Amino acid sequence: xxxxxxxxxxxxxxxxxxxxxxxxxxxxxxxxxxxxxxxxxxxxxxxxxxxxxxxxxxxxxxxxxxxxxxxxxxxxxxxxxxxxxxxxxxxxxxxxxxxxxxxxxxxxxxxxxxxxxxxxxxxxxxxxxxxxxxxxxxxxxxxxxxxxxxxxxxxxxxxxxxxxxxxxxxxxxxxxxxxxxxxxxxxxxxxxxxxxxxxxxxxxxxxxxxxxxxxxxxxxxxxxxxxxxxxxxxxxxxxxxxxxxxxxxxxxxxxxxxxxxxxxxxxxxxxxxxxxxxxxxxxxxxxxxxxxxxxxxxxxxxxxxxxxxxxxxxxxxxxxxxxxxxxxxxxxxxxxxxxxxxxxxxxxxxxxxxxxxxxxxxxxxxxxxxxxxxxxxxxxxxxxxxxxxxxxxxxxxxxxxxxxxxxxxxxxxxxxxxxxxxxxxxxxxxxxxxxxxxxxxxxxxxx
Numbered sequence: 248x249x250x251x252x253x254x255x256x257x258x259x260x261x262x263x264x265x266x267x268x269x270x271x272x273x274x275x276x277x278x279x280x281x282x283x284x285x286x287x288x289x290x291x292x293x294x295x296x297x298x299x300x301x302x303x304x305x306x307x308x309x310x311x312x313x314x315x316x317x318x319x320x321x322x323x324x325x326x327x328x329x330x331x332x333x334x335x336x337x338x339x340x341x342x343x344x345x346x347x348x349x350x351x352x353x354x355x356x357x358x359x360x361x362x363x364x365x366x367x368x369x370x371x372x373x374x375x376x377x378x379x380x381x382x383x384x385x386x387x388x389x390x391x392x393x394x395x396x397x398x399x400x401x402x403x404x405x406x407x408x409x410x411x412x413x414x415x416x417x418x419x420x421x422x423x424x425x426x427x428x429x430x431x432x433x434x435x436x437x438x439x440x441x442x443x444x445x446x447x448x449x450x451x452x453x454x455x456x457x458x459x460x461x462x463x464x465x466x467x468x469x470x471x472x473x474x475x476x477x478x479x480x481x482x483x484x485x486x487x488x489x490x491x492x493x494x495x496x497x498x499x500x501x502x503x504x505x506x507x508x509x510x511x512x513x514x515x516x517x518x519x520x521x522x523x524x525x526x527x528x529x530x531x532x533x534x535x536x537x538x539x540x541x542x543x544x545x546x547x548x549x550x551x552x553x554x555x556x557x558x559x560x561x562x563x564x565x566x567x568x569x570x571x572x573x574x575x576x577x578x579x580x581x582x583x584x585x586x587x588x589x590x591x592x593x594x595x596x597x598x599x600x601x602x603x604x605x606x607x608x609x610x611x612x613x614x615x616x617x618x619x620x621x622x623x624x625x626x627x628x629x630x631x632x633x634x635x636x637x638x639x640x641x642x643x644x645x646x647x648x649x650x651x652x653x654x655x656x657x658x659x660x661x662x663x664x665x666x667x668x669x670x671x672x673x674x675x676x677x678x679x680x681x682x683x684x685x686x687x688x689x690x691x692x693x694x
Contacts, residue, residue: 268508269459269508269509269510269652269653269675269676269677270457270458270459270460270461270500270505270508270509270510270652271459271460271461271509271510271511271512271672271675271676272449272453272461272463272496272500272509272510272511272512273322273323273460273461273462273463273512273514273668273672274462274463274465274493274496274511274512274513274514275319275322275376275462275463275464275465275514275515275516276465276468276489276513276514276515276646277315277464277465277466277467277468277469277470277515277516278468278469278472278515278516278517278518278519278634278645279468279513279514279515279516279645279646280477280515280518280519280642280644280645280646281303281304281305281306281307281644281645281646283468283486283646284298284303284646284648285298285303285305289483289486290483290486290487290490291486291487291489291490292490293490293491293493293494293497294490294493294513294648297493297497297511297513297648297650298648298650299656300650300651300656301511301648301649301650301651301654301655301656301658301691302648302649302650302654302655302656302657302658302659302660302691303646303647303648303649303659303660304646304647304648304659304660304661304662304663305659305660305661305662306641306644306645306646306661306662306663307514307515307644307645307646307647307662307663307664307665307667308638308639308644308662308663308664308665309321309516309517309518309638309643309644309645309664309665310327310328310599310600310601310638310665310666311328311556311596311599311600311601311602311608311610311637311638312334312335312553312554312555312556312558312601312635312636313516313517313518313554313555313556313634313635313636313637313638313643314335314336314516314517314553314554314556314634314635315336315377315469315516315517316333316335316336316348316349316377316378317331317333317334317335317336318516318517318645318665319376319377319378319464319516320332320333320355320359320377320378321665321666321684322514322516322665322666322668322669323359323360323361323376323462323668323669324355324357324358324359324360324666324669324683325666325667325668325669325670325673325680325683325684325685326357326600326666326683326684326685327599327600327601327666327684328600328601328602329596329597329600329601329602329603330356330357330600330683330684331355331356331357332354332355332356332357333349333354333355333378334551334558334602334604335349335551335553335602336348336349336377336553337349339549339551339560341538341543341546341549341560341562342543342544342546343543344619345394346394346395346402347394349377349378350378350379350380350389350390350391351378351380351381352378352379352380352381352382352383353381354378355378357681357683358680358681359669360460360462360669360672360673360676360678360680361373361382361383361384361460361462362383363673363678363679363680364459364460364676364678365383365385367676367677367678367679369458369459369460369676370385370386370456370457370458370459370460371383371384371385371386371458371459371460371461371462372384372385372386372387372449372452372453372456372458372460372461372462373386373387373388373389373461373462373463374387374388374445374448374449374452374461374462374463374464375388375389375390375445375463375464375465375466376389376390376462376463376464377390377464378390379391380411382413384413385413385456385458386413386414386417386452386456386458387411387412387413387417388408388412388417388418388421388448389408389411389412390464391404391407391408391411392404392407392434393406393407401431403431404431404434405418405429405430405431405434421448421451421452424451424455425447425448425450425451426444426447426448429444436466436467436470437470439467439484439485439488441466441467442465442466442467442485442488442489442492443488443491443492443495445463445464445465445466445492446463446465446491446492446493446495446496447495448463449461449463449495449496449499450495450496450498450499451499453496453499453500453503453505454499454502454503457503457505459676460672460676463496465489465492467485467488467489468482468485468486468489469519470485471484471485472519472631472632473631473632473633474631474632475631475632476519476521476522476630476631476632477519477520477521477632477642493513497511506651507652508652509651509652510649510650510651510652510653510654510675511648511649511650511651512647512648512649512668512671512672513646513647513648513649514645514646514647514648514665514668515645515646516645516665517634517635517643517645518634518641518642518643518644518645519632519633519634519642519643520555520613520614520616520632520633520634520636520642520643521613521614521631521632522555522614522615522616522629522630522631522632522633523614523615523628523629523630524587524614524615524616524626524627524628524629525615525616525617525618525626525627525628525629526587526588526611526615526616526617526618526625526626527617527618527619527620527621527623527624527625527626527627528550528552528557528577528609528617528625529549529550529552529619529620529621530620530621530622530623530624530625531573531576531577531625532548532549532550532573532576532621533621533622535572535573535576537569537572537573538621540621540622546562547561547562547563547566547569548560548561548562548566548569548570548572548573548606550609550617550619551602551605551619552617552618552619552635553617553635554616554617554633554634554635554636555610555611555615555616555617555633555634555635555636555637555643556608556609556610556611556617556635556636556637557608557609557611557617558596558601558602558605558606558607558608558609559573559605559606559607559608559609560604560605560606561606564604564606570606570607573606574590574607577590577609580625584625584626586612587611587612587614587615587626588609588610588611588612588615588617589609589610589611589612589637590607590608590609591607591608591609591610591637592607593605593606593607595608595637596608599637599638600684608637610636610637611636613636613640613642616629616633616635617635645665647660647663647668649671649691652675653675653692653693654691654692654693655690655691655692655693658690658691660688660691663688664684664685664686666683666684666685667685667686667687667688668685669683669685670683670685670686670687671687671688671691674687674692
């Protein structure tokens with residue numbers, strides 16, 4: 248019996264030491280599309296180098312809605328929104344939109360790679376990762392901001408990050424040693440320094456603290472894809488900028504002396520679709536007396552929109568009469584307008600792990616997107632690009648590249664899902680993540 252216990256203790260000690268000796272760098276490129284690394288004209292030299300050293304996917308299916316916060320939560324939990332609880336970037340607010348986002352980690356209903364790593368005694372870091380205020384990471388700079396006020400019409404970051412950094416004082420430490428003194432313009436998404444500063448923060452944490460897991464969110468490609476659509480001079484510059492940020496992080500790993508023990512996973516949250524027209528379905532509800540923007544507390548039905556996706560919420564989930572009334576409103580639209588979107592049933596939402604409280608959903612056709620507006624015309628001009636659509640077509644897929652310790656060279660995964668990312672990290676760090684919606688691609692690992 249003593250020999251058995253001794254053998255078990257020895258096994259657990261060796262397993263723990265092995266996990267401590269492994270590092271994973273998870274880089275999320277908001278708005279990453281597979282052609283960014285597959286097509287050399289996009290000039291992602293550093294990411295293509297990593298692709299050639301390891302594995303990549305031709306396309307990664309997202310979750311519904313294909314927007315940032317649900318997607319990133321699926322990435323780190325291995326389950327879809329119906330289980331993890333983050334149904335959109337913003338909470339559903341039928342009584343009036345406040346501008347709040349789903350910032351807080353305690354909204355996540357399931358274990359994540361961060362919580363499991365903490366149980367294992369591993370150090371972790373989270374840099375500008377969505378839904379990370381209160382994240383159990385050892386080092387955390389959350390994606391968070393203070394809302395505009397009467398005195399300041401813009402959202403502000405520095406005080407919000409300073410107060411919510413973990414440990415307290417980490418933000419000031421990063422200013423002193425990684426990025427220099429920042430002002431609010433350094434968080435303005437119109438300037439590419441935002442991604443580079445996040446990369447420098449990540450690099451400093453890697454060099455100084457050598458966490459077993461670091462996850463960082465780079466945002467600039469998404470910003471300019473919203474402005475210009477799938478292509479444009481600003482989009483291409485942003486893509487080149489994020490590629491430079493990847494190099495900054497990789498160099499930090501080299502300088503920390505842990506390159507031979509590090510695996511890089513570079514993925515995204517969604518693709519992008521060019522748009523020309525916006526649809527405001529809540530205007531139909533106002534006209535039908537189901538929603539009153541002047542007395543929103545009396546609402547009976549309301550659409551929660553997320554770019555190319557929109558879900559119908561009912562005040563009473565059992566109110567079949569109101570649900571049917573809304574369906575009839577949609578089906579009574581002129582035929583040309585009906586062609587601009589698809590109605591997704593409750594069963595179709597269940598199949599993709601969509602919002603369990605939605606009566607049904609709408610997914611816009613390419614070229615169209617949704618607006619949450621309650622006044623004005625149903626259809627209105629739009630430009631640029633967006634996402635949020637049902638995850639069932641090529642353009643809305645994101646990308647995946649992995650290389651480094653434990654990863655084979657030359658493997659191509661034709662199609663995978665965002666929920667497959669967490670199982671990969673769990674295997675690398677021996678996290679014992681609970682079974683989720685994803686699968687583990689055993690063929691990408693060296694034996």
